[in-house]
Amino acid sequence: MGFYKTKNCFFTRKEVISCDETDGTCLDGYYYRIELYGKVREFKLHRLDDWQNDTWLKENGEEFLDLINQKDKWKFFSDGRKLNEIKSLYNRMKDK
Numbered sequence: 001m002g003f004y005k006t007k008n009c010f011f012t013r014k015e016v017i018s019c020d021e022t023d024g025t026c027l028d029g030y031y032y033r034i035e036l037y038g039k040v041r042e043f044k045l046h047r048l049d050d051w052q053n054d055t056w057l058k059e060n061g062e063e064f065l066d067l068i069n070q071k072d073k074w075k076f077f078s079d080g081r082k083l084n085e086i087k088s089l090y091n092r093m094k095d096k
Contacts, residue, residue: 003021003027003028005019006019006051010030012065014035017035028080029045030046031043036069046080056087064090073089
């Protein structure tokens with residue numbers, strides 16, 4: 001398993017608070033925390049997607065997080081998510 005770190009959130013470009021798992025376990029992908037909407041939010045993302053260079057995330061990432069927050073779907077990130085899962089959830093939430 002691999003654990004990958006980033007200095008900035010892939011969705012917002014905000015600087016991350018930390019990239020360390022709180023329970024000491026390893027994650028096969030990216031794990032980080034940022035402060036957003038007055039709370040610390042955790043992200044688990046799959047390692048195989050090109051998060052740093054993804055145009056869709058740069059264009060829609062903040063709107064996606066706004067929808068996640070409005071619908072209180074933060075548990076979505078409790079598993080290592082792939083980009084296609086994020087786009088799919090975005091489209092479902094956008095259509096409602």
